[in-house]
Every structure is written in structure tokens, then in C-alpha cells.
Amino acid sequence: MNSEFVLHPQLANDCFVITDFPLSRLLLCNDSAYPWFILVPKIDNVQDIYQLDWQDQQQLLNESSMLSEVLMQEFNGDKMNVAALGNVVPQLHFHHIVRYKTDPCWPKPIWGQQKLTPYTDAELIEVKERLMSKLVAILAS
Template sequence: MILHPQLENDCFVIGRFPLCALLLLNDSQYPWFILVPQREGITEIHQLTEVDQQQLMRESCQLAAAIESEFNADKINVAALGNMVPQLHIHHIVRYKTDPAWPAPVWGKFPAVPYDTDAVAEVAAKLEGLQSFVRMEPLRT
């Protein structure tokens, strides 16, 4: 499966579920994960088969529960916009009442603050216990 160039540029691939690749957005201000269903030509959830829709929901809920717990989130923002990147992808953003954008949406508020290599590994390690999750090395460091 080929990632949209914007996702390729802005994210690390840190794992894979049965349906989705799991990406970490390279912005250390927020633990920000993205699920990308590994299906060609899909831009909307309703375009997935019913089986894939159900699998996407399972993976999304499993990820949301894990990041809520592992990162002690005040709130989890889940969104599928696709206005700039048409490839179907679902954002899962850990929010804190103390984060720089709270309570507003995070998009476009502040320039990204990139992770260093060790920090990417630390974030990925927090998710290794996810059921059905296969760990992968980041694409780039």
C-alpha cells in the first residue's frame, strides 16, 4: 500500500493492524496517531466493504482506548477530514487541558515540533501491548 506523499512526509509508520497502518504524526506537542486502511483508492469510510468498516471501527476503538490510558488523556479527538489528503485516514489525537491549543482544534494552531529519534521509539513502545498490533520500525528517523 502506498501512502499519500503528505502522510509519507509528515509521519512515521510505527505499526500495523490487520486493516490499517498506524502512523505517528511528527509533532511532539500532541501524541497524534493516524490509522490508514490498507485499501487502494478509498477516500471515505462508506467506500470500504462492510467487513472492513467493522474492522476499522474495532481498530479505531482499540487505539483510542490504548492511547487514552497510556498517555493519560483528558480527551481523545478522532476525525476523518481528508480535505488536504484524500487517502482515507483517521486521526486520533491525545488532548490535554494543558496542551497549547486547548480547547480549540489542533489543526493550524502552531507549527509542528518534530520528535527526536528516541522520542519516536518511546511513543511507539507505549503501544506494543495492543492486541492485534504488529510493531514495525519507523520509516525514517
């Protein structure tokens, strides 16, 4: 891991930093239409998961699975979408999007379907507090 880790400018512009896991930085995408989180391994010059060493691949899978479970418990979704595309932002990152059968894009992917709805300050604080209360307990154990 690089102590000089730099988040890709597009992710830095579109997201809020929530916390750091042992391997990854957890971000919240600034679209309040969906609980949409992004995990970014704090390793420079990696575009795809196969480029990580075996231990980091396993750690990323563990962090992604833990995050998925917490998000589904906290936001009570119908489906968890996890994707690592990287066509626009080459830095390896995993989208974690809680989906509902009632959401405006269901069952289609959310990309390019509708304009982003930014969080208000109050909504942002609420989401951070909801999530951090669960994550702190897990990360401390």
C-alpha cells in the same frame, strides 16, 4: 486489501510507520506536542468510510476504538479526538489525537494553531516502545 498498498506522499512525509493492524497501517504524526496517531486503511482508491465494504467499515471501527482506548490508557488524556477530514490528503485516514485541558490549543482543534514540533530520535523510540508493548499483547490475542 491491496498487497501493493501505497501510503499517500503527504502522510509518508509527515509521519512514522508504527505497525500494521489487520486492515490499517498505524502512523505517528511527527509532532511531539501531542500524542497524534493516524490509522490508514490499506485499501487503494478510498476517500471516505462509506466507500469501504461493510466488513471493512466494522474492522476500521474496531481498530480505531482499540487504538483510542490504548492511547487514553497510555497517555492519560482528558479527551480523545478522532477525525477523518481528507480535505488535504484524499486517502482515507483517521486522526487519533490525545488531548489535554492544559495543551496549548485546548479546546480548539490543533490544525493550524501552532508550528509542528518534530520528535527527537530518543522521543520517537520511547513513544514506539510505549505503544508497541500494549499493542503487541492485544494484537496477539
